[in-house]
Amino acid sequence: MTQWPLSDTVEEMPPGLWIRRGSPPAMLSMHRHDDVEINLVLDGQLHYLFGGQPLTIREGEIAVFWAAQPHGLVGSRTGDMCWVHVPFSLFLSWGLPEAQTAPLLSAQPLITHAPDLAERIARSAERWGEEVGGAEPGGGDDDVGDSAQIALLEIQAAVRRVLRTSSLAHPEPSADGPGSVPAARLRQVSAMAQFVRDNHRSPLAIADIAEAVHLTPSHAMTVFRRTAGVTLGDYVTMCRVAEAQRLLLTTPMTVTEIAEAAGFGSLSSFYAHVSAACRMTPREYRRQGR
Structure with a gap:
């Protein structure tokens, strides 16, 4: 297993839509950023220090969390992984049900074993990165702008599937009942x-x-x-x-x-x-x- 020693600093990173598939990057410090982060482990394992506690994401698992908590990758068992970061402000604009949004404000990641869903999302990830990174949605090139908008809708659908799968696997009835949080x-x-x-x-x-x-x-x-x-x-x-x-x-x-x-x-x-x-x-x- 590859391991990296983390420094005692916490790096503040700007939020942004970011997609990566492949082997995990080496991290030399803890970091945090105002995004919803989704980790998909298709093969291998990821070992984090998250909010001060050890966290392992295993093969076939999907982890989703609000990345404002300090976290850092301390090691991995080489394999196929995928990361999707969605700015928290964009996530809020989707107006999702409270049962799916509220758990992200807690201190712990939501981890669900869903290998088929992980593989399905990972297959689309590289294309999303190309389409969204090519131009600003709604920019000068209509074809590129349309592709970016479609990719953003697909990313939203993927995030919603992950949260729905997690809420079904770990049901926690809301005190306010069904519906969306304003x-x-x-x-x-x-x-x-x-x-x-x-x-x-x-x-x-x-x-x-x-x-x-x-x-x-x-x-x-x-x-x-x-x-x-x-x-x-x-x-x-x-x-x-x-x-x-x-x-x-x-x-x-x-x-x-x-x-x-x-x-x-x-x-x-x-x-x-x-x-x-x-x-x-x-x-x-x-x-x-x-």
Whole structure:
């Protein structure tokens, strides 16, 4: 198996429609980007560090996640893989059912074993890249513009099939019932989640998050919980735990230094939350990960 050591930095990458098929690229640092990322493993395995936790995607599996969480490829078993990145803003504009969109705001990828669907999507991936990359949709060349628009519709259909397959494999009934989440509400939740990820290393109050999206604290908490399925406070903790896990695995910092760097107000809070998430102490987690 090929392995790559990750540095302790997190690279901020711009969002963008990106498609690749073949062997996995070597990654030297963690990164994050405001896209929905789909990984299709037709042959082999991918080994990630995702949000501070080890993640393996096996042959025949499809993983889909919001790539705003820090992640990096730490190794692979050589094979045939395919990646599709869709800008989160484009994804939101599709107005998909809440049962399919809300799980992407969680801290964990959706992983489904669907080899036939993975092969079907991968067969079209290279053509999509050529058609979308050839010109701006709606640009000067009508033929090229039409091809790009058709490719975008096919990509949307593929993403919807992946999310539908995942929701059927892992049914989680929505508290709000069926239907689609209004785009304005998804934008608010996306903005709150981004604000938390940018600021969770510092003292952070619910009022600060609400103010960033021009909502009252009570309304912000309600909107976030009903859309993302977790409370704002829980999401702040999830981000801090993920950062602590990343630092435990990629740096020689002491647990006291990590607790402060990840945004925990006290060492006892750090131990309680990280131990609950990892089901072991921070030191045991570091030892096992290495």
